[in-house]
Amino acid sequence: MKKILFIGAGSMAEALIQGWIKQEVFKPQEIYITNRSDNERLQCLHDTYGVSILQNDATFAQLDAIILAMKPKDAVTAMQLVCTKLADHTAVLSILAGIPIDTITENLGDRPVARVMPNTSATIGMSASAIAFNNVVSVEQRNTFLQLLEAVGSVIEVQEDQLHAVTALSGSGPAYIYYLMEAFEKVGTEVGLDKDTVRLLMTQTLAGTAEMLKQSPEEPNELRKKVTSPGGTTEAGIKALEHHHFNDAIKACIKDAEARSRELAKS
Numbered sequence: 001m002k003k004i005l006f007i008g009a010g011s012m013a014e015a016l017i018q019g020w021i022k023q024e025v026f027k028p029q030e031i032y033i034t035n036r037s038d039n040e041r042l043q044c045l046h047d048t049y050g051v052s053i054l055q056n057d058a059t060f061a062q063l064d065a066i067i068l069a070m071k072p073k074d075a076v077t078a079m080q081l082v083c084t085k086l087a088d089h090t091a092v093l094s095i096l097a098g099i100p101i102d103t104i105t106e107n108l109g110d111r112p113v114a115r116v117m118p119n120t121s122a123t124i125g126m127s128a129s130a131i132a133f134n135n136v137v138s139v140e141q142r143n144t145f146l147q148l149l150e151a152v153g154s155v156i157e158v159q160e161d162q163l164h165a166v167t168a169l170s171g172s173g174p175a176y177i178y179y180l181m182e183a184f185e186k187v188g189t190e191v192g193l194d195k196d197t198v199r200l201l202m203t204q205t206l207a208g209t210a211e212m213l214k215q216s217p218e219e220p221n222e223l224r225k226k227v228t229s230p231g232g233t234t235e236a237g238i239k240a241l242e243h244h245h246f247n248d249a250i251k252a253c254i255k256d257a258e259a260r261s262r263e264l265a266k267s
Contacts, residue, residue: 001064001144005032005054007078008070009041011120012095016067017049019122019152028052032059036074060085068094068104072264075099079107086111091141093148097167098264101134101160112137114145117163117171118152127153128170132160164265168257176253177206 004026006013013033020026028050033042042053060082070078075096091112094104101113114137118129129149133142149155158166181202188198212223228234 001026001148003030003032003059003062003064005034005059005063005066006069007034007066007082008068008074009033009035009038009045010069010071012118012122013067013069014045015120015122015127016069016095016118016152017045017051019125019127020148021049021051023125023151025148025151032063035070036078057085060090061087063087063090065091065093068092068096068099070096072096072099076103076107079104083108091137091145093145097171098164098261100265101132103265105134110136112141114142115160115163116145116149116155117166118149119171119174121174122152125152127155128173129153129155130158130163130166130170131155132158132163164258164261165254167261168254172257181206 006017017031017033020031021028029052031049031051032054033045033051034054035042045051046053063086066082066086068075068079086108088111092104092108092114094101094113094115095118096115097117099115101115104113104115105111113134114131115133116129116131118127121127122129127149129152131145131149133145137145146155146157181199184202185195185198188202189195193201213220216223224238228238
């Protein structure tokens with residue numbers, strides 16, 4: 001793919017733009033951007049990454065793919081505005097939460113469509129992405145889309161319906177981890193450490209724990225038990241989590257996010 005267009009210019013679009021340019025998947029001038037009305041945002045991305053702001057409709061005929069990155073509530077309107085401008089060969093990569101492939105083809109025609117749920121860690125080449133394809137996507141296009149996502153992290157292929165769960169877990173996952181870090185920093189300062197010290201300790205702890213899960217053949221509960229000595233400090237902390245229904249909170253978090261994704265699909 002030599003020319004692509006982002007329709008929408010939010011944080012996820014920026015994460016992919018930054019990641020792809022950093023990994024030299026695209027040159028800045030091969031990436032076009034547009035959105036509904038926020039010209040200041042477009043100019044900011046242009047100044048920061050050197051990407052091109054879409055100036056006229058003639059560019060549409062040259063595009064290999066468009067990336068749908070607008071807010072889900074604006075998706076149908078945006079697709080209706082561009083549907084007659086796209087070339088027959090132009091493929092679609094959607095990063096929209098909840099918007100099904102059927103809705104995309106209803107508005108953009110029977111063309112190759114891939115739905116992907118990445119996350120903002122694509123910025124540093126560490127996204128966890130899942131992707132689903134319609135039956136119009138060729139083997140070559142499928143491989144190209146997979147390579148695009150592999151350039152900014154890891155990617156797995158799933159059934160489209162599973163993307164609701166992916167959205168709730170890894171798509172929204174960075175926000176949950178940042179929220180957890182906020183809590184660590186707050187309580188860390190309450191028990192006598194400065195914020196920078198807490199940040200250093202906990203970011204390394206999170207990174208080390210993630211690497212242990214990747215490298216160790218043991219299940220998480222076995223690794224947890226190895227850290228939890230009977231009558232010790234870790235056991236006291238785990239008991240507090242159980243007392244405050246930590247598992248129930250996580251369950252509610254994921255199920256509510258997954259349900260919201262399905263609501264977006266229906267609407």
